Amino acid sequence: MEKLNSKITKKAWTMILLLFLMIGISNVEKAMIGYASVPIMDELGLSPTEWGLIGSAFYWMFAVSAIFGGSMADKMGTKHVITIIVVLWAAVQFSTMFIYSLPILLLTRIILGIAEGPSYALAMTAASKWLPKEKTGTGLSLVSIGAPVFLAVSAPICIYLITHYGWRSQFLAAGILTLIWLVLWIFFGKEKPDTVEEKQTLQVSSNTKVSFIPSLFSKNFLIVIICGFTAYWSMSVFMSWAPNYFATVLKLGNAGMSLAVTMPGILIMASQLLFSMLSDRIYRKTGSMVRSRVFVMGPVVLIGGLAYFLGSLATTPALAVTFLSLGLTMGSVILVLGPAIIVEIIHPQHHGKAQGIFVAAGSIGGMVGPYVTGVMIEGASNMGTGFHYAFYLMALILAVCGALVWMGIRTKKEKVELEAVTNLN
Missing domain, CATH: 1.20.1250.20 (MFS general substrate transporter like domains)
Structure with a gap:
C-alpha cells in the first residue's frame, strides 16, 4: 500500500491550538455557575428546586442549537458561526455581572446554552478540515482535551476570585478571556486550507450538491x-x-x-x-x-x-x-x-x-x-x-x-x- 502523507502544516497547528483554547474556555464557562452556587443562592435567596431549574435551563435549547449551528456552519463556514457564538459567550459573561434576580439568571443560562450548544461540533468540524485522514484522531483529541485541561487549571483560580472578590468577578474574568480569544480567532482563524501544500493531504469537497x-x-x-x-x-x-x-x-x-x-x-x-x-x-x-x-x-x-x-x-x-x-x-x-x-x-x-x-x-x-x-x-x-x-x-x-x-x-x-x-x- 502507498504510504500516506501525514504532514500537518503550521497553519493547521495554529487552528488546533485556537480550537483547543476554545473548547477549554467553553467548558470553564459551563462549570463556573457550579463554583459560585453557594454565594449565588444566598444572595438571590434561591431554593434547591430553583437552583435545579438554573442547572437544567442550560440544556433546554442545547440540542436544537447544536444541530442548527452545525447546519449553519455547512452554509456559512465554521469561522463565521464560531465568531457569532463566541460573541454571545462574552455577552453572557459580562451581563452576569448585573444579575440580581432569578428570571435574569435563568435567561442568561438559556442564552449560554444556545451559544454553547454547537461549540464542540463546530470545533470538531473546523479541525477536521485541516487534518489529513491519518491524523484525524490525534488532531481531534488535541482539541478535545482542552476541556479537562482548562477545568483542572481554572477551578482553583475561580474559587480564589469568588473568595476574595465576590462571585461576579469570575464571570468578568471569563468575559475578558473570551474577548482575547475572539480577537486571536478573527486574525488567525481560517476557514479551510487555501494553498496546494495545505490541501494535498485533505479531501476536497465537490461543488456538486449531495x-x-x-x-x-x-x-x-x-x-x-x-x-x-x-x-x-x-x-x-x-x-x-x-x-x-x-x-x-x-x-x-x-x-x-x-x-x-x-x-x-x-x-x-x-x-x-x-x-x-x-x-x-x-x-x-x-x-x-x-x-x-x-x-x-x-x-x-x-x-x-x-x-x-x-x-x-x-x-x-x-x-x-x-x-x-x-x-x-x-x-x-x-x-x-x-x-x-x-x-x-x-x-x-x-x-x-x-x-x-x-x-x-x-x-x-x-x-x-x-x-x-x-x-x-x-x-x-x-x-x-x-x-x-x-x-x-x-x-x-x-x-x-x-x-x-x-x-x-x-x-x-x-x-x-x-x-x-x-x-x-
Missing part, C-alpha cells in the same frame, strides 16, 4: 448517534453522582475524594490521546477506517462497560474508584473517535450538521442519565444498592454500544474485503 438524507438514516450514522448518547450519559452520570457515591457509600475522606475527583480527568486526557494515536497509526498502515477507528473504539467501549460492572462489584474503595474511573475513561474515547468516524462516513458538505446531531444526541443522554440514576437510587432499598443498579445499567449501555460499533459500522468496500478475508480463513 443529499444528507441517505446518510442521516444510514446504519453507520445511527450507530454513531447512539455512541454520542452513550458517552454523554456516562460522563453526566459520573460527574453528577460519582462524588456523592464516593462520599456517602465509599466513605472517602478529603484526601481520597480529591484523588477520586482528579483521577478521571487525567485518565481521560491520557486515553483519548493514546487510543486516537493508536487509531491513526493503524490508519497510516492500512488506510482502513474500519480497522483503525471501528476496531479500536468498539473494544475500548466494551472494556468501559466491563469496568463499570467490576466497579460496582469491587470490595474496596480503591478498586471501586479505579474501575469506575476506567469505565468513564474508556467511554470518553467515543468523543474523539466518534467524530473521526463521522468525517469518514459523511460527505464533507454535511460534516457540520452531522457533528451537531452527534452532540445533540449526547446532550439528551446528558439530561436523561442523571435523572434515571436519581430515580434508581431513590427507589432502591438503600443508596448503595441504588448506585450499583445505576452502574449495572451504565455497564450494559456501554457494552451494547461497543458491540454495535465493533460489529455494525462498515463501509461497503471494507465490508466486502472483510467478508472475503473471513471466507478465506
Whole structure:
C-alpha cells in the first residue's frame, strides 16, 4: 500500500491550538455557575428546586442549537458561526455581572446554552478540515482535551476570585478571556486550507450538491448517534453522582475524594490521546477506517462497560474508584473517535450538521442519565444498592454500544474485503 502523507502544516497547528483554547474556555464557562452556587443562592435567596431549574435551563435549547449551528456552519463556514457564538459567550459573561434576580439568571443560562450548544461540533468540524485522514484522531483529541485541561487549571483560580472578590468577578474574568480569544480567532482563524501544500493531504469537497438524507438514516450514522448518547450519559452520570457515591457509600475522606475527583480527568486526557494515536497509526498502515477507528473504539467501549460492572462489584474503595474511573475513561474515547468516524462516513458538505446531531444526541443522554440514576437510587432499598443498579445499567449501555460499533459500522468496500478475508480463513 502507498504510504500516506501525514504532514500537518503550521497553519493547521495554529487552528488546533485556537480550537483547543476554545473548547477549554467553553467548558470553564459551563462549570463556573457550579463554583459560585453557594454565594449565588444566598444572595438571590434561591431554593434547591430553583437552583435545579438554573442547572437544567442550560440544556433546554442545547440540542436544537447544536444541530442548527452545525447546519449553519455547512452554509456559512465554521469561522463565521464560531465568531457569532463566541460573541454571545462574552455577552453572557459580562451581563452576569448585573444579575440580581432569578428570571435574569435563568435567561442568561438559556442564552449560554444556545451559544454553547454547537461549540464542540463546530470545533470538531473546523479541525477536521485541516487534518489529513491519518491524523484525524490525534488532531481531534488535541482539541478535545482542552476541556479537562482548562477545568483542572481554572477551578482553583475561580474559587480564589469568588473568595476574595465576590462571585461576579469570575464571570468578568471569563468575559475578558473570551474577548482575547475572539480577537486571536478573527486574525488567525481560517476557514479551510487555501494553498496546494495545505490541501494535498485533505479531501476536497465537490461543488456538486449531495443529499444528507441517505446518510442521516444510514446504519453507520445511527450507530454513531447512539455512541454520542452513550458517552454523554456516562460522563453526566459520573460527574453528577460519582462524588456523592464516593462520599456517602465509599466513605472517602478529603484526601481520597480529591484523588477520586482528579483521577478521571487525567485518565481521560491520557486515553483519548493514546487510543486516537493508536487509531491513526493503524490508519497510516492500512488506510482502513474500519480497522483503525471501528476496531479500536468498539473494544475500548466494551472494556468501559466491563469496568463499570467490576466497579460496582469491587470490595474496596480503591478498586471501586479505579474501575469506575476506567469505565468513564474508556467511554470518553467515543468523543474523539466518534467524530473521526463521522468525517469518514459523511460527505464533507454535511460534516457540520452531522457533528451537531452527534452532540445533540449526547446532550439528551446528558439530561436523561442523571435523572434515571436519581430515580434508581431513590427507589432502591438503600443508596448503595441504588448506585450499583445505576452502574449495572451504565455497564450494559456501554457494552451494547461497543458491540454495535465493533460489529455494525462498515463501509461497503471494507465490508466486502472483510467478508472475503473471513471466507478465506
